[in-house]
Amino acid sequence: xxxxxxxxxxxxxxxxxxxxxxxxxxxxxxxxxxxxxxxxxxxxxxxxxxxxxxxxxxxxxxxxxxxxxxxxxxxxxxxxxxxxxxxxxxxxxxxxxxxxxxxxxxxxxxxxxxxxxxxxxxxxxxxxxxxxxxxxxxxxxxxxxxxxx
Numbered sequence: 182x183x184x185x186x187x188x189x190x191x192x193x194x195x196x197x198x199x200x201x202x203x204x205x206x207x208x209x210x211x212x213x214x215x216x217x218x219x220x221x222x223x224x225x226x227x228x229x230x231x232x233x234x235x236x237x238x239x240x241x242x243x244x245x246x247x248x249x250x251x252x253x254x255x256x257x258x259x260x261x262x263x264x265x266x267x268x269x270x271x272x273x274x275x276x277x278x279x280x281x282x283x284x285x286x287x288x289x290x291x292x293x294x295x296x297x298x299x300x301x302x303x304x305x306x307x308x309x310x311x312x313x314x315x316x317x318x319x320x321x322x323x324x325x326x327x328x329x330x
Contacts (some may be wrong), residue, residue, distance in 0.1 A: 240267060241274035241291055248313045255309020258298065264305050271295040290315060 236243050237250035246254075258264045272295050278288045294315075298308035 230326060240296070241271040241278075246316070248316055251312045251316060253311060255305055255312075258305030258309065259302055261301065265299070267305075268295055268298045268308075271298065286317070287315075 188216070233250065236246060237253045240254060243250075254267065260266050271291070273326065275288055275292045275295055278285065282288065289311075294308045296310050297311075298304045299308075
């Protein structure tokens with residue numbers, strides 16, 4: 182083979198390798214980007230899930246719990262020892278709130294519901310149901326006030 186033929190063959194082989202490398206690099210970049218997007222999405226979901234759990238276990242320390250978080254708390258209250266711990270948590274939160282404002286009717290209602298919660302199992306169910314109902318009523322009242330303004 183002549184030198185020209187060898188150079189031509191080498192140029193062809195180099196061109197082919199460059200094209201293959203470019204195609205692989207492009208596919209790898211797309212795959213890595215897709216993988217990173219998925220990981221970011223999954224991490225966001227985990228973060229949101231952990232935030233939801235954290236807000237749920239705050240009990241009456243968190244005035245903005247959703248009905249689902251209240252229900253999850255009520256289900257946890259069906260476990261005998263956990264039930265008492267949750268009731269003590271809520272009683273402490275409500276006593277602190279009561280100290281800040283003794284005329285706050287919402288705090289008095291929460292204290293009564295918490296005391297009902299000290300009745301094993303049945304009290305926790307009643308407490309959870311009435312907290313969900315009260316949460317809906319409070320949200321509705323808040324919406325009415327905002328609509329009237």
